Amino acid sequence: MKFLLLTAVLLIVTAANIFPQKKLITFSSDATKNDKQQIFVMNEDGDDVKQVSFLELDCYSPKFVPNTNKILFLATNRISDYLYMVDLDDTATFRFPTFIDGGLDPQFTTDGSMLMYRSEKELSNAIYIMDMATGETFPISDGSLATHAEFSHDGQKIVYSSSAEQNFDLVVLNLTDTTDDAQKIIVATKDAEIYGTFSPDDKKIAFSSFDINYKGTLKMCDATGKNVKVISSSGSSYNPKWSPDGKYLAYVSDKAGKFQIYLVKSDGSSVRQLTSEAGNVIEYNWSADGNKIVFDSQGEGTSSVWIIDVDKGTKQNLTGSKANNITPDIR
Numbered sequence: 001m002k003f004l005l006l007t008a009v010l011l012i013v014t015a016a017n018i019f020p021q022k023k024l025i026t027f028s029s030d031a032t033k034n035d036k037q038q039i040f041v042m043n044e045d046g047d048d049v050k051q052v053s054f055l056e057l058d059c060y061s062p063k064f065v066p067n068t069n070k071i072l073f074l075a076t077n078r079i080s081d082y083l084y085m086v087d088l089d090d091t092a093t094f095r096f097p098t099f100i101d102g103g104l105d106p107q108f109t110t111d112g113s114m115l116m117y118r119s120e121k122e123l124s125n126a127i128y129i130m131d132m133a134t135g136e137t138f139p140i141s142d143g144s145l146a147t148h149a150e151f152s153h154d155g156q157k158i159v160y161s162s163s164a165e166q167n168f169d170l171v172v173l174n175l176t177d178t179t180d181d182a183q184k185i186i187v188a189t190k191d192a193e194i195y196g197t198f199s200p201d202d203k204k205i206a207f208s209s210f211d212i213n214y215k216g217t218l219k220m221c222d223a224t225g226k227n228v229k230v231i232s233s234s235g236s237s238y239n240p241k242w243s244p245d246g247k248y249l250a251y252v253s254d255k256a257g258k259f260q261i262y263l264v265k266s267d268g269s270s271v272r273q274l275t276s277e278a279g280n281v282i283e284y285n286w287s288a289d290g291n292k293i294v295f296d297s298q299g300e301g302t303s304s305v306w307i308i309d310v311d312k313g314t315k316q317n318l319t320g321s322k323a324n325n326i327t328p329d330i331r
Helices: 002-018
Strands: 024-029 038-043 058-064 070-076 081-087 098-102 104-108 114-119 126-131 137-139 146-151 157-162 169-174 183-187 192-198 204-210 216-222 229-232 237-242 248-253 260-265 280-286 292-298 303-309 315-317 325-330
Touching (some): 038 058, 058 325, 070 104, 098 114, 098 126, 114 146, 157 192, 169 204, 192 237, 204 237, 204 248, 216 237, 229 248, 229 260, 248 280, 260 280, 292 325, 303 325
Antiparallel strands (some): 024 038, 058 070, 070 081, 081 098, 104 114, 114 126, 126 137, 146 157, 192 204, 204 216, 216 229, 237 248, 248 260, 303 315
């Protein structure tokens, strides 16, 4: 009996290795009956496409909630922005999603316990944190225009851009510090420092400095703001995202004419262009294993969601080019 049980377990493990679970992708598309942008899911081959939101609002920017089978997304009526959530294990939420709050630019801690977002619900543009277990919220910015907030990977710090000093400066807030020194401006220049993001070990921060002509220069510094290094000054570069293992930093740049994804090693060396699409690449995300990147290629009127193997460079159009398919995320 024990032999049969052991054999069954080995067969299950072997099958799992031969047929690994496919990655799941979520994205926004207007291939809907009401022509509104809605949220969809599919696997990494572009198969098993399912619509998971049915609101009379345009829905964008879905994000997988870490350690759950849920998706958070942005819904807008062009005047106000709202955050909703669907549970892939509860199809009733597809028609009746859970309302989270008014806001946009959602970001989670790596364990999914805390949600951070930007909102004007108190008539000022502030950054809020929500405890996902209790639903309690509290603001963490000072009431000045604040944007592009992101947690450190250990969940103890936040980097964001603040206009408290008239220009967008890069600020780090230590959530464990209860003194007046908890928040510090770490990079302040004549340009606007935006898109700050921590490396996986939380020792570095990548960001973009935008000049008066909206040209972005990609930079990197220590988590304290010291040792600032220019990574890309050709064209306009922004939206940096570290690979899960911290080996690479990806970013978007138009130095080849169209906005495309580039990769650079964590030390700032060996820049290489990863994509070369006919349309502009606006949004992209790494897979959890760091092997793939899913991205959108936005043309005039239609856009496609693609997936690319980071090492091999092989890619696949997952959605075709007959609708507006944008803002993908992958897990």
